Amino acid sequence: MSANASEAERRALICEFLGQFYERGWVAGTGGGICAALPDQTILMAPSGVHKERVVPADLFVVDRRGAVVRMPEDRDLRLSECSGIFCAVMERRKAGSVMHSHALSAVLAADLARDTDRLTIRELEMLKGIRGCRNTEVHALPVIDNKPEEPELVGEVERVLDHPDFVAASCILVRDHGAYLWGTDLWETKRHAEVYHFLFDAVTARWRLR
Amino acid sequence: MSANASEAERRALICEFLGQFYERGWVAGTGGGICAALPDQTILMAPSGVHKERVVPADLFVVDRRGAVVRMPEDRDLRLSECSGIFCAVMERRKAGSVMHSHALSAVLAADLARDTDRLTIRELEMLKGIRGCRNTEVHALPVIDNKPEEPELVGEVERVLDHPDFVAASCILVRDHGAYLWGTDLWETKRHAEVYHFLFDAVTARWRLR
Amino acid sequence: MSANASEAERRALICEFLGQFYERGWVAGTGGGICAALPDQTILMAPSGVHKERVVPADLFVVDRRGAVVRMPEDRDLRLSECSGIFCAVMERRKAGSVMHSHALSAVLAADLARDTDRLTIRELEMLKGIRGCRNTEVHALPVIDNKPEEPELVGEVERVLDHPDFVAASCILVRDHGAYLWGTDLWETKRHAEVYHFLFDAVTARWRLR
Amino acid sequence: MSANASEAERRALICEFLGQFYERGWVAGTGGGICAALPDQTILMAPSGVHKERVVPADLFVVDRRGAVVRMPEDRDLRLSECSGIFCAVMERRKAGSVMHSHALSAVLAADLARDTDRLTIRELEMLKGIRGCRNTEVHALPVIDNKPEEPELVGEVERVLDHPDFVAASCILVRDHGAYLWGTDLWETKRHAEVYHFLFDAVTARWRLR
Numbered sequence: 078m079s080a081n082a083s084e085a086e087r088r089a090l091i092c093e094f095l096g097q098f099y100e101r102g103w104v105a106g107t108g109g110g111i112c113a114a115l116p117d118q119t120i121l122m123a124p125s126g127v128h129k130e131r132v133v134p135a136d137l138f139v140v141d142r143r144g145a146v147v148r149m150p151e152d153r154d155l156r157l158s159e160c161s162g163i164f165c166a167v168m169e170r171r172k173a174g175s176v177m178h179s180h181a182l183s184a185v186l187a188a189d190l191a192r193d194t195d196r197l198t199i200r201e202l203e204m205l206k207g208i209r210g211c212r213n214t215e216v217h218a219l220p221v222i223d224n225k226p227e228e229p230e231l232v233g234e235v236e237r238v239l240d241h242p243d244f245v246a247a248s249c250i251l252v253r254d255h256g257a258y259l260w261g262t263d264l265w266e267t268k269r270h271a272e273v274y275h276f277l278f279d280a281v282t283a284r285w286r287l288r
Numbered sequence: 289m290s291a292n293a294s295e296a297e298r299r300a301l302i303c304e305f306l307g308q309f310y311e312r313g314w315v316a317g318t319g320g321g322i323c324a325a326l327p328d329q330t331i332l333m334a335p336s337g338v339h340k341e342r343v344v345p346a347d348l349f350v351v352d353r354r355g356a357v358v359r360m361p362e363d364r365d366l367r368l369s370e371c372s373g374i375f376c377a378v379m380e381r382r383k384a385g386s387v388m389h390s391h392a393l394s395a396v397l398a399a400d401l402a403r404d405t406d407r408l409t410i411r412e413l414e415m416l417k418g419i420r421g422c423r424n425t426e427v428h429a430l431p432v433i434d435n436k437p438e439e440p441e442l443v444g445e446v447e448r449v450l451d452h453p454d455f456v457a458a459s460c461i462l463v464r465d466h467g468a469y470l471w472g473t474d475l476w477e478t479k480r481h482a483e484v485y486h487f488l489f490d491a492v493t494a495r496w497r498l499r
Numbered sequence: 500m501s502a503n504a505s506e507a508e509r510r511a512l513i514c515e516f517l518g519q520f521y522e523r524g525w526v527a528g529t530g531g532g533i534c535a536a537l538p539d540q541t542i543l544m545a546p547s548g549v550h551k552e553r554v555v556p557a558d559l560f561v562v563d564r565r566g567a568v569v570r571m572p573e574d575r576d577l578r579l580s581e582c583s584g585i586f587c588a589v590m591e592r593r594k595a596g597s598v599m600h601s602h603a604l605s606a607v608l609a610a611d612l613a614r615d616t617d618r619l620t621i622r623e624l625e626m627l628k629g630i631r632g633c634r635n636t637e638v639h640a641l642p643v644i645d646n647k648p649e650e651p652e653l654v655g656e657v658e659r660v661l662d663h664p665d666f667v668a669a670s671c672i673l674v675r676d677h678g679a680y681l682w683g684t685d686l687w688e689t690k691r692h693a694e695v696y697h698f699l700f701d702a703v704t705a706r707w708r709l710r
Numbered sequence: 711m712s713a714n715a716s717e718a719e720r721r722a723l724i725c726e727f728l729g730q731f732y733e734r735g736w737v738a739g740t741g742g743g744i745c746a747a748l749p750d751q752t753i754l755m756a757p758s759g760v761h762k763e764r765v766v767p768a769d770l771f772v773v774d775r776r777g778a779v780v781r782m783p784e785d786r787d788l789r790l791s792e793c794s795g796i797f798c799a800v801m802e803r804r805k806a807g808s809v810m811h812s813h814a815l816s817a818v819l820a821a822d823l824a825r826d827t828d829r830l831t832i833r834e835l836e837m838l839k840g841i842r843g844c845r846n847t848e849v850h851a852l853p854v855i856d857n858k859p860e861e862p863e864l865v866g867e868v869e870r871v872l873d874h875p876d877f878v879a880a881s882c883i884l885v886r887d888h889g890a891y892l893w894g895t896d897l898w899e900t901k902r903h904a905e906v907y908h909f910l911f912d913a914v915t916a917r918w919r920l921r
Contacts, residue, residue, distance in 0.1 A: 106418040106484035128479065180415060182491055189498060203857055203888035204813060207739040213887070214859055224414055226425055254424070255414035268761065273739035280815055285498065287822060287918065317629040317695035339690065391626060393702055400709060435625055437636055465635070466625035496709065528840040528906035550901065602837060604913055611920060646836055648847055676846070677836035707920065 087113050087121055088134035090264050095123065097268075098179070099130035103275065108180035109256070110158045113264045114168065115139070119147055122164065124155040142169065159228040163235050163258055170239040171248075173260035175267040179275070184257040187278035190285055191221045196243070197251060199277050207273035208248055209266065217277075220244045221251040249274045298324050298332055299345035301475050306334065308479075309390070310341035314486065319391035320467070321369045324475045325379065326350070330358055333375065335366040353380065370439040374446050374469055381450040382459075384471035386478040390486070395468040398489035401496055402432045407454070408462060410488050418484035419459055420477065428488075431455045432462040460485045509535050509543055510556035512686050517545065519690075520601070521552035525697065530602035531678070532580045535686045536590065537561070541569055544586065546577040564591065581650040585657050585680055592661040593670075595682035597689040605700035606679040612707055613643045618665070619673060621699050629695035630670055631688065639699075642666045643673040671696045720746050720754055721767035723897050728756065730901075731812070732763035736908065741813035742889070743791045746897045747801065748772070752780055755797065757788035775802065792861040796868050796891055803872040804881075806893035808900040816911035817890040823918055824854045829876070830884060832910050840906035841881055842899065850910075853877045854884040882907045 082090075091111055098104045098111075109129060112122040122138045123129065136155060139148035144161040158164070164176045191197040199205065199217045206213050220238035225231050231252065238244050248270050249259040259274050261267035293301075302322055309315045309322075320340060323333040333349045334340065347366060350359035355372040369375070375387045402408040410416065411427045422428055431449035436442050442463065449455055459481050460470040470485050472478035504512075513533055520526045520533075531551060534544040544560045545551070558577060561570035566583040580586070586598045613619040621627065621639045628635050642660035647653050653674065660666055670692050671681035681696050683689035715723075724744055731737045731744075742762060745755040755771045756762065769788055772781035777794040791797070797809045824830040832838065832850045839846050853871035858864050864885065871877055881903050882892040892907050894900035 102487075105487055106415060107480050108415065108418060128476070180487075182487060182494060185413070185491065186494055186498060189495065201857075201887045202818070203885075204739060204741065207741060212859060213857065224412075224424065226423060252414075254412045265761070269740050276735075276738055276813075276815060280818065282498070283815060283819055284822065287819060287915070313698075316698055317626060318691050319626065319629060339687070391698075393698060393705060396624070396702065397705055397709060400706065435623075435635065437634060463625075465623045493709070524909075527909055528837060529902050530837065530840060550898070602909075604909060604916060607835070607913065608916055608920060611917065646834075646846065648845060674836075676834045704920070 084115055084121070085134065087115065087264065088137055091121060091123065091137060092132050092134055094177075094264065094268055095129045095132050098177070098271065101181070101275070103179045103181040103271070104129040105180065110160050110164075110178045111175070111267070112158070112161075112164045112168075113175040113267075114173075118142060120164070120168065122158050122161060124150065125158045126156060140165075160258075162229050162232045166232055166236050166239065167258060167260050170236065171260060172262075173267075174263040176258060176260040177267050177271050178256065178258050179271065180256040181275055181278065183275055183278035183282060184251060185254060186282045188221050188251040188253045188255075190281060191251070195221055197221055197281065199281055202277060202280055204273055204276050204280070207269060207276075208246075209261065209270075211246060215246070217246060218243055219247050219249050219251055221253060224253050224255045295326055295332070296345065298326065298475065299348055302332060302334065302348060303343050303345055305388075305475065305479055306340045306343050309388070309482065312392070312486070314390045314392040314482070315340040316391065321371050321375075321389045322386070322478070323369070323372075323375045323379075324386040324478075325384075329353060331375070331379065333369050333372060335361065336369045336371075337367060351376075371469075373440050373443045377443055377447050377450065378469060378471050381447065382471060383473075384478075385474040387469060387471040388478050388482050389467065389469050390482065391467040392486055392489065394486055394489035394493060395462060396465060397493045399432050399462040399464045399466075401492060402462070406432055408432055408492065410492055413488060413491055415484055415487050415491070418480060418487075419457075420472070420481075422457060426457070428457060429454055430458050430460050430462055432464060435464050435466045506537055506543070507556065509537065509686065510559055513543060513545065513559060514554050514556055516599075516686065516690055517551045517554050520599070520693065523603070523697070525601045525603040525693070526551040527602065532582050532586075532600045533597070533689070534580070534583075534586045534590075535597040535689075536595075540564060542586070542590065544580050544583060546572065547580045548578060562587075582680075584651050584654045588654055588658050588661065589680060589682050592658065593682060594684070595689075596685040598680060598682040599689050599693050600678065600680050601693065601697070602678040603697055603700065605697055605704060606673060607676060608704045609700035610643050610673040610675045610677075612703060613673070617643060619643055619703065621703060624699065624702055626695055626698050626702070629691060629698075630668075631683065631692075633668060637668070639668060640665055641669050641671050641673055643675060646675050646677045717748055717754070718767065720748065720897065721770055724754060724756065724770060725765050725767055727810075727897065727901055728762045728765050731810070731904065734814070734908070736812045736814040736904070737762040738813065743793050743797075743811045744808070744900070745791070745794075745797045745801075746808040746900075747806075751775060753797070753801065755791050755794060757783065758791045758793075759789060773798075793891075795862050795865045799865055799869050799872065800891060800893050803869065804893060805895075806900075807896040809891060809893040810900050810904050811889065811891050812904065812908070813889040814908055814911065816908055816915060817884060818887060819915045820911035821854050821884040821886045821888075823914060824884070828854055830854055830914065832914060835910060835913055837906055837909050837913070840902060840909075841879075842894065842903075844879060848879070850879060851876055852880050852882050852884055854886060857886050857888045 110123045135151040144165045167176045197219045205211045222234040321334045346362040355376045371389045378387045408430045433445040532545045557573040566587045582600045589598045619641045627633045644656040743756045768784040777798045793811045800809045830852045838844045855867040
């Protein structure tokens, strides 16, 4: 997808990626979500509470940078993603062009390994090079925040860790008992980061079992 | 699927979902099954002992609310699901519009974790919100009943736990060494509950291993 | 597939099943195989040493009940399955209509659990009912034999356990460090038995880990 | 694929195999790669840093035996695989016709099991017969080398172990914390070796857990 991909192309790509994420178990049970900026700085956002592998391009919302709906999907019964506040916070503070929310079990288990601390540290894995700006010799620290009853209540903590100097290299936030938010400069980088971070979640959990 | 989906749409959806469940290992070896109510309160029910990923719309039985066959499938050699009595009990006592029977190994292992008790308790997982009426702050209790040589012998225990005050929030019953029965208000909610409960089975088992 | 399925239908079904088995990791790396009797008592048999998901109907051999080639595949470079002697022994002694050879890791691990004995015993699983003639209250015993450098060297031990009174209920033989041979009255029962036995291998291994 | 498969056939096969490898998690997050010799001894090589399941035949580079680009892909923004030096070293020293680079977690975990030594030894597995020239009675030794910040820095160690007398039977090198390089006489043998070695990585790790 080039930088000037049309809105139609981005809508199609969001749906294709949701199908792939579903196959991997990252957005099961209607959970999870994704968004992507449009060239005019509005944001395409997936609906809430629907079977994510069945989302079609016409189902997407267009929202402004504060998450206010600019254009409704054709199906007026659809509701905007509960993640919209978090998505907007990440896009603003990290200049992200796309954010993905995962409900993968591997993300939950990786956060479990950081039960008594505020971060997951990952090291000694070539796959770290798949994260923007990261080398395989680094110790990569991901913030881990506590879950809340409703997703909008997470926004404050999300903003705090996005601004925290220890986590400037992270393109992902883990939410305990819940999953992960991860992002990239565009949809393709977000897909790459999704594959890389889920690999890393699996790796740290498998290594803990084999320790 | 809207509330007034035609019988043909429901038949097609049942077959599509059986194919998805098969891919996930929930209905392997001809095991498992599914049913869905029709607008006239009769029930579409999958046949017994057939390869579930190969069921076609014409293979479904139509039964009344007590499980008596109203309309046979085109193939007269097909037999009605052994689960029909359990399916009818769930539909009556929980006003369910659809019930699914899973033979997933994850359901067997989750029940194993409750070896010495009559319930599996699940907590501290965002995915609990995927269950109708459930919040992520709750301790969700699923009844676990003992297996029997034949499925009709399970009906009494199924009815007992459906009526048990401790399990009013549950949309699922675990059967030891066997699998799970789970349900929703319609086929779509049953699919969502299937994905959510199998995620929860995997989660409690993985957390037990990582404890 | 009805009893009078044509040879063309059986050839197509063998190839379709090999594709499914490949997806599940049961015939990776060109390993594994399958055969099915034809109405004239000759036997369709898959070739050896080829990528099993790419076998096409014209690639199958026709052999007689002793494994002698009656009809070559169109591609004259293909070699007959190394399993032909074992396949013929199972078809003769168990009146099987089809035999499958699995290289699944789950079969290897299940046999590992029987390291110091000549059998794997499986109990307390509803899925046992998926095996012809088996109830879920039984203790199901599978013979486990030692591997040999070449598959034809296994025939003697295979014949011994096929005739052993302890294993009359088994439709499967485990070969240590290697995999499994399993069978049914026709291709469809063999597919069901393949799914059931691989589920059972996974189950006994997972339960051992959770013990 | 016959020995005189056309360049177009090899380009198509490389893309098909990358799609299969992606499905298995061996080339996620834009990692991994593959190359194959052409009849004129130039080499088709996949690009670097792209989503491997989306590579199309026109995306491949043609390089000479030292890795110098002979023909660019149509898309001039593509960069040559970082593995080119390693690919060329393997092709020269082992007369390989194709080399694959895997980022599979199973390869990382298998190398972890050899933490204090320079090799992984694999024994007592029929699947060893899937490796060219290997019998199931052998103890198969794979070299394990340390990872480096950049892939070209691995070439020296790769050459050393390719020439080491202990590893003449190996068609695979493990790189700690990173993955594996594996090869065959042509694309088809490389695919078989990929399936066999990844099975073996899974097997040694699963056996370690069950020990």
